[in-house]
Amino acid sequence: MHVAMIGTGYVGLVSGACFADFGHTVVCVDKDERKIQALRQGIMPIYEPGLEDLVDRNVRQGRLSFSTELSPAVENADAVFIAVGTPSRRGDGHADLSYVYAATREIAAKCKGFTVVVTKSTVPVGTGDQVESISREVAPDAEISVVSNPEFLREGAAIEDFKRPDRIVIGTDDERARAVMTELYRPLFINSSPLLFTSRRTSELIKYAANAFLATKITFINELADLCERVGANVQDVSRGIGLDNRIGSKFLHAGPGYGGSCFPKDTLALTRTAQEAGAPLRIVETVVGVNDARKTAMARKVVNALGGNVKGATVALLGLTFKPNTDDMRDAPSIAIVNSLLDKGAKIRAYDPEGVHEARKVLPEEVFYAENAYDCAKDADVLVIVTEWDAFRALDFGLLKTTLKQPIVVDLRNVYRPQDMEALGFTYESVGRPNLVH
Incomplete structure (x- = not known):
């Protein structure tokens, strides 16, 4: 399958390289020309064990490439992943979704044929609804299905987590989108990694709920340490x-x-x-x-x-x-x-x-x-x-x-x-x- 990964930060780069290692053809897109040029030279923007070798292998085998041009990557893609940053917004603590929505507008304008647009970035409940609304506004006639597919990668063990996940959460009610996502993750069936299909809003909340629970465990034991x-x-x-x-x-x-x-x-x-x-x-x-x-x-x-x-x-x-x-x-x-x-x-x-x-x-x-x-x-x-x-x-x-x-x-x-x-x-x-x- 053909995949466009929008964003070459931690999530986008690791996910794109791993999808390529599954045998898919992946183009990682980023507006930062220096970052893309560095990636083409094999220079990683982050430190993650095993990532440099994984990227190098898939680039040499022609499955992974890097570009600043969104159009050709999206036009040829079966699935387009939005993996841009969602930092805390100054003042109120909400997730800043400006990068997600900007990417959505660009993607929708370039989609050809049926395309699954996947929010890989961590986003609040209801973001997928807004992504869908923007897509329809930009391209009313486009066949776009918006899916939530949160990541659960631990820094320092991200490649292992992607290839041997506890679960793969996919939020969609669209049968065609479900078929595309199932095919994308088919290589993981060998590891018996469960695909959990839910509604889009449920999928978005699962990511936040998981991180909040783990943060609570850490804080609980830290308070007990004081006692x-x-x-x-x-x-x-x-x-x-x-x-x-x-x-x-x-x-x-x-x-x-x-x-x-x-x-x-x-x-x-x-x-x-x-x-x-x-x-x-x-x-x-x-x-x-x-x-x-x-x-x-x-x-x-x-x-x-x-x-x-x-x-x-x-x-x-x-x-x-x-x-x-x-x-x-x-x-x-x-x-x-x-x-x-x-x-x-x-x-x-x-x-x-x-x-x-x-x-x-x-x-x-x-x-x-x-x-x-x-x-x-x-x-x-x-x-x-x-x-x-x-x-x-x-x-x-x-x-x-x-x-x-x-x-x-x-x-x-x-x-x-x-x-x-x-x-x-x-x-x-x-x-x-x-x-x-x-x-």
């Missing part, structure tokens, strides 16, 4: 104890500095706004948003407390800046609030991240010093803080760090290490939601 610290319990054991109940499950029950990234922050905010306007406010999700925002600055206070309540003039070494490992994504990363809070309190910041420095420079203050590696980062620092649990930080040489740091203090915001091991190594060690053995 554990007060009463002398271990949040990791609590997580295991409740996670073994298959009604609850163990995933997303890891205490830390709060959620970030491209999905959870904006999706929870957009969902609460939609619910408020519909007269059915989601009080739990509203609370999750507020607690998570406060969580990030609370982690900065943990660092301050580890240095006796004052960081003015102190050097803080941060290991990890991205919101999670195996990505260069800095969107709403907890490190941003932590860095800003510590700088406001007079600290000096040294930082190291294996992949995120380029993006970090765009969002962090100029005062931050970027080190070449973990040990350079720790040089003459008063405290070492693990912010993101990259594999490179899971087996640090603490003998070397002890000679490199000004004083042996570690604040582990991801609970990578065990308190008893750090005590044996002679470190003052603070973690999240666990009893501290050394003070």
